[in-house]
Amino acid sequence: MALRDVLKMGDPRLLEPARPVADFASLELTQLLVDMHDTMRALDGAGLAAPQIGVGLQVVIFGVSANPRYPDAEEVPYTVLINPQLTPLSDAMEAGWEGCLSVPGMRGLVPRHTDLRYRGFDPAGQPIDRSVSGFHARVVQHEVDHLHGILYPMRIRDLRDFGFTDTLFPGQNLQDD
Secondary structure, three states: OOOOOOOOOOOHHHHOOOEOOOOOOOHHHHHHHHHHHHHHHHOOOOEEEHHHHOOOEOEEEEEEOOOOOOOOOOOEEEEEEEEEEEEEOOOOEEEEEEEEOOEEEEEEEEEEEOEEEEEEEOOOOOEEEEEEEHHHHHHHHHHHHHHOOOOHHHHOOOHHHEEEHHHHOOOOOOOOO
16 A cells, blocks of 8 residues: 655646656556555545646546545546546536645535546556546546646635635535545
């Protein structure tokens, strides 16, 4: 098990665009995926992007099953997505509360596309092509934003909808995503 430190907002590496993965058979990629999985699970996250642990590659992982931190969220299958491309399937947007391991202790109301197609590759270089909606679409957009140097506070339209989790949601056991 290899837990990695998660970079925090303010670290300039989080603002750098990530590079595409060229070698799917590399030992570096295999170890990166193990480290990302272990780190995300240890922190009970919904997802993690490689730039969050200081690796500037276009790699995200995400997945949510029965999780007390997301009691109303539908299940999202565990996915490794490499070199992703997102295509909104409609103009419909929905605002939802988000947190992030790189922005600990805070939440913000973030507008996201409700329906989305994502394409990319799995760890073996095989294509992934899915159309998703709801929470699944939100999680993918949040994680892929990290690959473009975008943190969720940059998408908040009204900073009155951004604050410390324990102040916004007193008595609730919400942690960072």
